[in-house]
Amino acid sequence: MPTAPRKKAPAAPPVRSARPDGAATRALLLETAGQVFAERGxxxxxSKEICERAGTPMASVNYHFGSREKLYEEVLIEAHRQIVSVEELEEVTRGIGDPREKMRALLQHMLSPSNREGDPWGFRVVLREVMAPGPLAPALVEKAVKPKAKLVLGLIAQILKLPPDHPAVQRALVFSVLPCILMLVVPKEIPRKVLPAIDGGSEVFEDLMRYVFAGLDALAKAHRTKARSANVPLRQP
Structure with missing residues (x-):
């Protein structure tokens, strides 16, 4: 008696592997978005313009980043990294014992001409965000600004011989670092036209260091005097 033909087992669903170009597409979208956000804010x-410029499908932004907002958050963090990353700051200060020399090396690296090579879009994105903070500014602060601030606060605390959470240390960070940030993000044409004597050379940096360290020394002296007059021992960092 002939046997009934066996039924074929259903084929297993194909295993979906990650597209080999996924990381490259994500990087391309991030780079393109940085340029677009720098131009338009x-x-x-x-998302449509970003995808058109990148030559990717219209759904690429949502696929790789979840939303335009999440993409912009990544752009902000990358923009801050382009100016200077916390890893760079840790590297340039590694092996230096004197906190003043660490501070000098850190600021010198921040203002290095190589950091502005090619005028990357990060400077323009950060400048736009400084002038008109958007809804994702808190993400930028938490993920990009705070780690760098913590490093610099530690150095200033050592120089002032005060704890890092002391208000004077936090104010000193603003006084010391904010001029550097402005020198980085302000378009180069502005100081050239308004203050042509500032050539951006080494003498500018040396004068900046004179101001920074004179200010820190004055703050340290003022708070030592204040502590002595109040008979309050200074907490060491």
């Missing part, structure tokens, strides 16, 4: 830049 957060409010006027669209």
């Amino acid at each position: 957060y409010a006027d830049a669209t």
